[in-house]
Amino acid sequence: MNLFLLSWKYIKDKPLNTFLNVLLMGLGIAIILVLLILNSQLEENLSKNKRGIDLVVGAKGSPLQLILANVYHIDFPTGNIKLDEAKALTRNRQVKSAIPLALGDNYQGFRIVGTNHDYTKLYEATLSEGALWKYNLECTIGSNVAMQLGLKVGDVFFGAHGLSDTDLDHDEASYKVVGILEPSNTALDNLILTNIESIWQVHDHSAEEGEEAEHSNEPVLGSAYETGLPEGGPDAEITSMLIQFRSAMGAVTMPRMINSNTNMQAASPAFETQRLFSLMGIGVNMIKSFAYIIIVIAGLSIFISLYNALKDRKYDLAIMRSLGASKSKLFVHVIFEGIIITTIGGVLGFILGHGLVEFLTGLYEKSDAIGISGMVLVKGEFYVLLISVGVGVLASILPAFSAYRTDISKVLAQE
Amino acid sequence: MITIENLNFGYSEKRILSISHMEIKEKQHLMILGKSGSGKTTLLHILGGLLKPAQGKVLIDDTDLYQLSGSAMDKYRGQNIGLVFQKAHLISALTVKDNLLLAQYFSGIPQDKGRIKEVLDTLNLGEKLNSKVRQLSQGEQQRVTIARALLNKPRVLLADEPTASLDDDNANSVIQLLKEQAENNNASLIIATHDQRVKDAFDLQLNLNEQ
Structure with missing residues (x-):
């Protein structure tokens, strides 16, 4: 027998009361943890994906959509821009580097992105197998694509038009996998990368039908597979360009110049994600306050049950004193007793919170793309568990003090 | 063995009781008699180290009880004084065994399940070792409190109205049991009671009604 065991036996003696208090505490902690896990992973992944990109240039529309579509690959593109206009922009002195992107096709829900090798360098991606693409219709796939679809180097597949997997197949031209990337926990994991010309070739039906014989057997080396923009006709289009500035000055002048002087739109990933977070923040803060209210109620409930129990327990306490307890x-x-209840609540909340995130990410197919999992520990979780112990101490400190002051003789005399 | 010197204590503001000197020798038992309200419970609590008197000394062997510091007094009480009350104040969240383990734990002596079994056996409670307190009858609960009071082999066994809620047969058998157990454990037994049925059980008596 010791104090901890004694408190535990008292708790076990009132299972329903304990269950209610533990549940309240657990729910409060679980909600806070869910928010914490989602928020910190989202923030981490969003900032990881946008590093090195100062500006995204694409078709006019919603700037947030432009960022979501071209940096995180979760929204649909705003439209296309002319290759010539994009090329003109790269000649600006402020531009240090520009990576072109061409979106529009998918394979089994994974986006096929026309770009150059700079895009993989941006995320410091390395190959786990094979090589990067060089010839048109060759592709290098992200680790998650390879894993989920079971694709290997040398496999051949037909892309589908559009960005979701229900659309029609392009059965004229097939892609060939030449390499697989190591996991990088960035958008690359879920992309199929190829030359921009591959995208054009798949889409350019009229031109192709006539020259099919010429194309089919002889692979064509991409005109800009390593860096820069490809050569294309006057009507050629791309979806966007990811731009890095030479100096901070670019951030001041370029967006205004692009937005007012061209048919294109410039959006800053840093600014847009911050805007997104401040929009989400309102909701997150409201749910968070709600969770804290539940925790306060749990604390109150524990306080009330301990305080009420104290009336029945004053004899117990006096007896313990008479047996020699100080x-x-x-x-x-x-x-x-307070700490045990809230700690069990905290542990329950920990399991519930992580379980809930894991369960939700299983239900929601896009969660892989954003890189969210319930099976990770995030910063700040430790403090949440500390809070639960703190609530236990707070809820029990008054009852404990009243137990401390038990007047043995008086209580025992009131037979 | 128990010496009382110049003791003054007030049960209420109106009644101040004083005992100038009294001694209870080893193996002697004392009956404190008095109507309810006469202060016998208060005196018992003073003897048991539960209540500091307004004035005076209580010595058990050579230990001056109220010179001990708070937690030293608690330890001393746990190890040397056994208490039995009118109602069986057991901790109902625990089993019989845990109630007794608690007495060993709080008094700071090693927890010894063998000793617990032994004490319960002498009180015919051996089978109730793992029962919850709530499952016991009143009489059984009373005997468990006696077991608990004797567990640490106390020097003094104090009983406050142990027979008040019992019928004639049981009243006498509880007094006999307490006496027997006290003698087996070499403890002095002090009983406070207003119960006329048992007042003649001991030769040494202190009648508070006369004061």
Whole structure:
């Protein structure tokens, strides 16, 4: 027998009461943890994906959509821009580098992105197998694509038009996998990368039908597979360009110049994601306050049940004193009871919170793309568990003090 | 063994009781008699180290009880004084065994399940070792409190109205049991009661009604 065991046996003696208090505490902690896990992973992944990109240039429309579509690959593109206009922009002195992107096709829901090798360098991606693409209709796939679809180097597949997997197949031209990337926890994991010309070739039906014989057997080396923009006709289009500035000055002048002087739109990933977070923040903060209210109620409920129990337990406490327990032992005994309940609540909340995130990410197919999982520990979780112990101490400190002051003789005389 | 010197204590503001000197020798038992309200419970609590008197000394062997510091007094009480009350104040969240383990734990002596079994056996409670307190009858609960009071082999066994809620047969058998157990454990037994049925059980008597 010891104080901890004694407190535990008291708790076990009132299973329903304990269950209610543990549940309240657990729910509060779970909600906070869910928010914490989602928020911190989202923030981490969003910032990881946007590093090195100062500006995204694409068709006019919603700037947030432009960022979501071209940096994170979760929204649909705003439209296309002329290759010539994009080329003109790269000649600006402020531009250090420009990576072109051409979206529009998918394979089994994974986006096929026309770009150059700079795009993989941006995320410091390395190959786990094979090589990067060089010839048109060759492709290098992200680790998640390879894993989920079971694709290997040398496999051949037909892309489908559009960005979701229900659309019609392009059965005229097939892609060939030449390499697989190592996981990088970035958007690359879920992309199929190829030359921009591959995208054009798949889409350019009229031109192709006539020259099919010429194309089919002889692979064509991409005109800009390593860096820069490809050569294309006057009507050629791309979806967007990811731009890095030479100096901070670019950030001041370029967006205004692009937005007012061209048919294109410029959006800053840093600014747009911050805007997104401040929009989400309102909701997150409201749910968070709600969770804190539940935790306060849990604390109150524990306080009330301990305080009420104290009336029935004053004989128990006096008896313990008469058996030799010191005042401080009774104090600790009651505090333990509060802490045990809230700690079990905290642990329950921990399991519930992580379980819920894992369950939700299983239901929602896009969660892989954003890179969210319930099976990770995030910063700040430790503090949440600390809060639960703190609530236990707070809820039990008054009852404990009253136990401390038990007047043995008086209580025992009131037979 | 128990010496009382110049003791003054007030049960209420109107009644101040004083005992100038009294001694209870080893193996002697004392009956404190008095109507309810006469202060016998208060005196018992003073003897048991539960209540500091307004004035005076209580010595058990050579230990001056109220010179001990708070937690030293608690330890001393746990190890040397056994208490039995009118109602069986057991901790109902626990089993019989845990109630007794608690007495060993709080008094700071090693927890000894063998000793617990032994004490319960002498009180015919051996089979109730793992029962919850709530499952016991009143009489059984009373005997468990006696077991608990004797567990740590106390020097003094104090009983406050142990027979008040019992019928004639049981009243006498509880007194006999307490006496027997006290003698087996070499403890002095002090009983406070207003119960006329048992007042003649001991030769040494202190009648508070006369004061």
